[in-house]
Amino acid sequence: MKTIIFRTASxxxxxxxxxxxxxxxLRGHYLPxxxxxxxxxxxxxxxxxxxxxxxxxxxxxxxxHPGFLMPIGLVFAIGAGAAPWIVGQPFxxxxxxxxxxxxIGMVGSxxxxxxxxxxxxxxxxxxxxxxxxxTL
Amino acid sequence: xxxxxxxxxxxxxxxxxxxxxxxxxxTIAVALLPFSLFVYFISFLPRISAGETIEFHWDWVPSLxxxxxxxxxxxxxxxxLLITGIGTLVFVYTSSYLxxxxxxxxxxAYLSMFMGSMLGVVMADNIITLFxxxxxxxxxxxFLIGFNNDSEPSRKSALTALGITGFGGLFLLAGMVTLGFIxxxxxxxxxxxxxxxxxxxxxxxxxxGLVFIGAFTKSAQFPFHFWLPGAMKAPTPVSTYLHxxxxxxAGIYLLARFTPVLGNHPWWNTTLIxxxxxxxxxxxxxxxxxxxxxGILAYSTISALGILTFLIGLGTTAALTAAAVFIxxxxxxxxxxxxxxxxxxHETGTRDVSKLAGLNKVMLPVGIAxxxxxxxxxxxxxxxxxxxxxxxxxxxxxxxxxxWVLTGxxxxxxxxxxxxxxxxxxxxxxxxxxxxxxxxxxxPAAMWxxxxxxxxxxxxxxxxxxxxxxxxxxxxxxxxxxxxxxxHLHLWHGFNVVLxxxxxxxxTGIALYFFIKPSEALLGRATRFEAISPHSLVRGLGRxxxxxxxxxxxxxxxxxxxxxxxxxxxxxxxxxxxRLFLGVEIYVDASTLSEITIYEAIIVxxxxxxxxxxxxxxxxxxxxxxxxxxxxxxxxxxxxxxxxDLAMTQFSIDTLTVILFVLVIxxxxxxxxxxxxxxxxxxxLLALVFGALISVLTLEVLNETVEKDISTYxxxxxxxxxxxxxxxxxxxxxxxxxxxxxxxxxxxxAALGVFSLLKLRLKSIxxx
Numbered sequence: 001m002k003t004i005i006f007r008t009a010s011x012x013x014x015x016x017x018x019x020x021x022x023x024x025x026l027r028g029h030y031l032p033x034x035x036x037x038x039x040x041x042x043x044x045x046x047x048x049x050x051x052x053x054x055x056x057x058x059x060x061x062x063x064x065h066p067g068f069l070m071p072i073g074l075v076f077a078i079g080a081g082a083a084p085w086i087v088g089q090p091f092x093x094x095x096x097x098x099x100x101x102x103x104i105g106m107v108g109s110x111x112x113x114x115x116x117x118x119x120x121x122x123x124x125x126x127x128x129x130x131x132x133x134x135t136l
Numbered sequence: 137x138x139x140x141x142x143x144x145x146x147x148x149x150x151x152x153x154x155x156x157x158x159x160x161x162x163t164i165a166v167a168l169l170p171f172s173l174f175v176y177f178i179s180f181l182p183r184i185s186a187g188e189t190i191e192f193h194w195d196w197v198p199s200l201x202x203x204x205x206x207x208x209x210x211x212x213x214x215x216x217l218l219i220t221g222i223g224t225l226v227f228v229y230t231s232s233y234l235x236x237x238x239x240x241x242x243x244x245a246y247l248s249m250f251m252g253s254m255l256g257v258v259m260a261d262n263i264i265t266l267f268x269x270x271x272x273x274x275x276x277x278x279f280l281i282g283f284n285n286d287s288e289p290s291r292k293s294a295l296t297a298l299g300i301t302g303f304g305g306l307f308l309l310a311g312m313v314t315l316g317f318i319x320x321x322x323x324x325x326x327x328x329x330x331x332x333x334x335x336x337x338x339x340x341x342x343x344x345g346l347v348f349i350g351a352f353t354k355s356a357q358f359p360f361h362f363w364l365p366g367a368m369k370a371p372t373p374v375s376t377y378l379h380x381x382x383x384x385x386a387g388i389y390l391l392a393r394f395t396p397v398l399g400n401h402p403w404w405n406t407t408l409i410x411x412x413x414x415x416x417x418x419x420x421x422x423x424x425x426x427x428x429x430x431g432i433l434a435y436s437t438i439s440a441l442g443i444l445t446f447l448i449g450l451g452t453t454a455a456l457t458a459a460a461v462f463i464x465x466x467x468x469x470x471x472x473x474x475x476x477x478x479x480x481x482h483e484t485g486t487r488d489v490s491k492l493a494g495l496n497k498v499m500l501p502v503g504i505a506x507x508x509x510x511x512x513x514x515x516x517x518x519x520x521x522x523x524x525x526x527x528x529x530x531x532x533x534x535x536x537x538x539x540w541v542l543t544g545x546x547x548x549x550x551x552x553x554x555x556x557x558x559x560x561x562x563x564x565x566x567x568x569x570x571x572x573x574x575x576x577x578x579x580p581a582a583m584w585x586x587x588x589x590x591x592x593x594x595x596x597x598x599x600x601x602x603x604x605x606x607x608x609x610x611x612x613x614x615x616x617x618x619x620x621x622x623x624h625l626h627l628w629h630g631f632n633v634v635l636x637x638x639x640x641x642x643x644t645g646i647a648l649y650f651f652i653k654p655s656e657a658l659l660g661r662a663t664r665f666e667a668i669s670p671h672s673l674v675r676g677l678g679r680x681x682x683x684x685x686x687x688x689x690x691x692x693x694x695x696x697x698x699x700x701x702x703x704x705x706x707x708x709x710x711x712x713x714x715r716l717f718l719g720v721e722i723y724v725d726a727s728t729l730s731e732i733t734i735y736e737a738i739i740v741x742x743x744x745x746x747x748x749x750x751x752x753x754x755x756x757x758x759x760x761x762x763x764x765x766x767x768x769x770x771x772x773x774x775x776x777x778x779x780x781d782l783a784m785t786q787f788s789i790d791t792l793t794v795i796l797f798v799l800v801i802x803x804x805x806x807x808x809x810x811x812x813x814x815x816x817x818x819x820x821l822l823a824l825v826f827g828a829l830i831s832v833l834t835l836e837v838l839n840e841t842v843e844k845d846i847s848t849y850x851x852x853x854x855x856x857x858x859x860x861x862x863x864x865x866x867x868x869x870x871x872x873x874x875x876x877x878x879x880x881x882x883x884x885x886a887a888l889g890v891f892s893l894l895k896l897r898l899k900s901i902x903x904x
């Protein structure tokens with residue numbers, strides 16, 4: 001599958017798809033999208049890259065084992081859930097900044113939670129796919 | 137007070153690094169923990185003897201009525217003092233007994249964990265908290281019994297003990313919950329006021345039955361007694377601490393604690409008298425024929441626990457006083473005997489009582505401690521044991537019915553116990569020293585001083601009963617009977633029936649000691665009926681269950697994915713078909729369905745042809761690709777019905793699934809036609825039937841009137857509460873955020889599972 005067209009395309013597709021996945025993640029609260037889909041798109045981006053260039057190259061780009069994204073994501077999600085405790089509200093109540101941020105828009109604990117989901121999904125799918133393709 | 141109870145757990149955490157820091161030197165310093173707790177608890181003594189009780193509350197799970205509530209009255213105080221006092225001595229003793237042991241740090245960690253849990257049990261004022269600490273004692277006991285984890289009998293015994301006590305613990309939980317259900321009160325100290333209401337309730341027999349099973353398993357009552365002799369595989373300090381002085385008394389504590397609540401009812405009293413009576417006789421007779429010193433002590437401990445159950449069953453003030461005194465008496469002499477056994481084992485390397493003799497010549501202080509303990513055990517004046525035994529006879533003699541039968545049983549038990557005590561405390565030290573043991577020497581003071589202290593206390597309390605009478609025993613009896621008692625402990629009661637019985641007991645016991653010589657032959661005769669003993673029955677049951685589950689698993693879990701699918705699908709099909717057969721009306725109102733558009737018709741055609749292609753293609757990869765087509769077509773259908781979120785997710789998932797399939801299948805050999813035609817027809821039939829049923833089901837769902845409340849609520853509140861316009865996303869991250877969090881955790885666990893399974897397999901292949 002390592003044709004030159006596919007390989008060249010994958011080099012451009014990876015950053016584009018990753019950007020797209022972040023876009024999907026950010027718009028999730030108002031329009032179709034969200035952390036789960038975003039995570040899946042990001043993992044597809046990496047998988048395409050690994051198909052075109054081989055697993056080793058993709059691993060070199062990521063630098064660390066994708067499995068580490070799972071605990072990081074879980075910490076994000078739990079942190080977003082626990083943050084309201086600091087201001088004396090029950091677990092998982094939504095907290096929002098008063099003013100919208102440039103480009104991103106309204107930021108609240110839900111966004112951090114969704115980012116957690118996003119990271120876990122990338123970690124899970126890449127771990128499974130990489131492990132299987134390595135083993136076989 | 138919370139800190140005092142949790143100190144054991146906190147220290148257990150740091151114990152490994154602490155012991156490593158001490159580097160085998162002065163590990164004795166660890167004993168400061170129980171000792172400072174002992175001092176802390178003894179500082180309550182004046183207030184408790186003055187009739188006060190000390191309470192502590194800390195809300196834990198208020199919505200469930202569970203609180204860290206603790207309560208210190210006479211009964212708790214006696215137990216806390218035993219736990220911390222004997223704990224101190226055991227900690228000191230261990231520092232020498234396991235000197236330089238590789239896992240000494242672990243051992244101390246388990247011991248302090250146990251101490252913390254045990255303190256929790258005896259001070260808990262909340263029935264759920266009581267249960268939690270109760271289970272913690274079982275668990276720490278499991279670790280301690282299985283401490284020598286490289287020996288198989290040790291592991292087996294630990295498992296048996298955990299199995300039996302854990303089993304009982306579940307019953308106890310059920311009993312506690314039922315009790316809480318009856319009274320809606322979880323505070324033990326407030327329960328006694330509702331005693332009448334509980335007695336009258338129809339669930340009362342259930343409550344006491346469940347509590348009994350909990351207490352009997354923990355305190356090794358017949359027929360659950362067999363785990364205790366097995367538990368003797370543990371190092372001797374453990375047997376001393378857990379299996380004679382404290383943990384096994386947790387069941388007794390429970391019964392005593394609930395006497396004001398559940399007691400004074402014929403069912404309560406009769407059951408306890410019968411079970412306690414059987415246990416004390418059965419175990420006492422068994423103790424006589426054992427050769428292993430620890431075996432003797434284990435059975436005599438079971439018998440002593442039987443006596444305590446029996447006394448609580450009698451339930452009169454005299455009997456409860458006797459029980460309170462006997463708990464203390466027994467803890468003092470039995471712990472001494474266990475510690476001595478440990479010394480003998482440690483120094484001579486054997487525990488066979490028929491081989492041991494004359495050790496007095498080489499370890500006199502140990503011999504003296506043994507003698508004192510054996511004498512206190514025998515109830516010979518002026519020991520504390522004598523006071524205890526007199527009280528027992530007093531209690532049985534003045535019982536309303538069958539006084540002589542009960543007294544007779546108590547006498548037989550006491551004679552046998554006296555014999556067992558002499559075997560353990562005197563026999564190894566008396567007579568001529570065999571040559572083999574000539575080089576045996578006295579162990580370090582850290583080992584022989586603890587039993588000496590206990591033995592001397594047993595003597596001291598006997599000679600001066602007021603030392604314990606007012607401060608300790610009276611508050612206990614008033615806690616148990618809810619009345620202020622008016623008695624005094626005496627060593628000398630004058631010439632009466634009780635004294636005569638005492639003399640007779642002692643004389644018979646000593647005579648027996650000179651007539652019966654323990655030997656293999658006698659042991660063989662005693663264990664003749666092993667085949668029908670509860671232990672063998674439970675073992676058989678265990679084997680049966682294993683056998684059955686093996687057959688069952690081999691039948692269902694055959695390891696072929698296709699058979700799993702067949703099993704699952706046919707079961708579902710049968711279930712659904714049965715339900716439909718029972719007469720669910722299938723009715724489709726064509727007018728409510730929307731019209732079929734040309735796009736939908738095209739999509740369905742594509743799907744159908746893709747499926748047919750999948751079934752008949754000869755190439756795996758083509759089949760996977762065709763399945764992908766089916767998946768993408770689904771996405772389009774979702775889009776038609778305005779579910780873009782669903783479509784997006786489905787689309788990405790399908791892509792990943794196809795990739796996964798390709799990854800796996802790419803490496804398999806190319807196949808042409810592996811399954812036989814007959815199998816294919818069978819699978820096809822099943823698939824068709826199942827598909828048809830699902831279609832029917834879907835049509836059926838359309839007929840149900842759908843509750844729109846929830847979806848309207850979410851749609852309305854999504855922006856107001858969740859500040860989002862995409863309702864699906866708001867539900868995921870906000871309304872049902874907790875579900876999502878658990879789901880991503882599950883996902884992560886699944887990924888770890890895949891990772892470790894495949895990597896493990898890879899490693900084992902690499903090894904070959």
